[in-house]
């Protein structure tokens with residue numbers, strides 16, 4: 001097998017001859033181009049893609065800091081550099097290239113109208129420290145977005161500044177801590193159901209709370225009895241996801257809220273799954289005290305690489321006084337940003353102070369508000385209904401071959417399967433996911449939630465067409481049938497069509513190679 005200079009195989013490891021002439025179900029053939037690191041290109045070091053004029057003087061003023069050796073950086077021509085980055089970008093799977101069924105992540109289409117609005121100079125070219133009188137439009141947008149979030153959630157106060165869902169959790173839990181402190185209470189426990197996203201217990205633990213795990217009922221939901229049993233006067237609050245990470249609406253959520261309040265605790269809702277209920281259910285009506293909203297999930301702003309995330313938090317009336325700074329207010333014809341503690345305290349607000357240096361992710365605010373305004377209230381409600389419909393369409397298309405952990409019942413915006421349909425086939429959830437890659441699909445969320453053995457969590461979102469869902473269902477049916485027919489090779493060797501095969505993920509995490517070194521130095525270092 002040919003190896004590149006970094007000791008990595010330059011072609012897929014061929015364990016069977018079949019990978020070359022393999023015909024996949026969809027006809028997709030992975031990604032074709034091999035691309036070396038810039039440093040690995042023999043012709044690239046110590047040349048330059050631009051012609052710089054010779055300096056007028058050879059005298060150096062750097063003294064003994066002057067470099068005497070070659071700098072060792074690659075210098076490509078413009079077309080070489082462009083090809084390199086375009087080829088790398090083509091190895092990237094994205095929502096713009098195909099279905100991205102990652103459960104819990106809401107990988108929906110990012111409408112291009114959002115991008116156009118975010119690029120308007122009045123939003124994109126303003127500076128966060130500009131005088132407020134010169135950014136009235138931007139403040140009006142933040143005020144409008146805050147109002148829409150409150151309207152959709154039925155809550156009382158909002159903090160726009162948190163920069164992701166997990167950051168929103170920290171914000172909400174800090175407000176809860178402040179509220180207990182203001183009441184002279186020291187409470188050290190936080191209740192978290194075992195189906196929770198890892199960020200929930202991590203947030204509680206990060207703040208110094210002890211996490212008490214709540215068991216799930218046989219139907220995948222949390223029972224009010226289990227909550228009552230765990231509650232006492234040392235419990236600061238509960239962190240509950242609704243709809244939960246099993247794709248189910250918590251039927252006892254309102255009773256859970258009552259029980260939590262009776263015990264003097266607060267109800268933090270992980271709102272990452274808000275996409276299932278926008279325009280249908282208002283979290284405020286369920287008794288929730290604080291909830292983050294992932295603008296990059298529910299309101300179609302890009303996740304991560306396409307821009308920063310944004311995780312505004314909405315608060316109940318009881319918790320609003322403990323929301324962080326800054327926030328916007330309407331002051332007659334003008335808009336103002338309340339940023340300093342003195343002004344805020346005059347309004348009777350926030351011992352929490354600021355969560356971020358500035359005001360949050362302006363570009364995401366513009367994109368989210370654009371999405372809301374272009375959909376309208378009826379459109380947002382329909383988006384939620386379609387998200388639930390699509391998930392159930394996938395569920396219905398697979399339920400005779402796949403197994404649902406909590407019985408054959410309808411789901412919200414994501415459908416959860418376990419691995420019992422793979423029992424005795426020799427194929428695991430991981431193998432199944434790798435075979436999906438050969439078929440040109442990003443796998444669904446695997447092994448989460450932890451309460452379900454070999455979990456496969458599929459969230460198609462409302463932005464997939466029926467055709468796209470039909471092909472996805474047919475592909476998954478084909479793979480399930482192959483697994484049941486004993487075609488183990490198809491799975492255990494997968495992916496065979498990708499530029500790289502199964503990677504040593506543990507090795508990469510434990511012994512990461514974070515810096516490129518030229519070959520002799522690399523050998524010496526190892």
Ligand SMILES: *Cc1c(COP(=O)(O)O)cnc(C)c1O
Pocket residue numbers: 104105164165166167197199241245270272273294309311
């Ligand atoms: C995505 C998600 C989070 C975390 O949100 P980030 O924006 O990625 O920090 C928390 N809980 C659940 C259930 C999620 O799906």
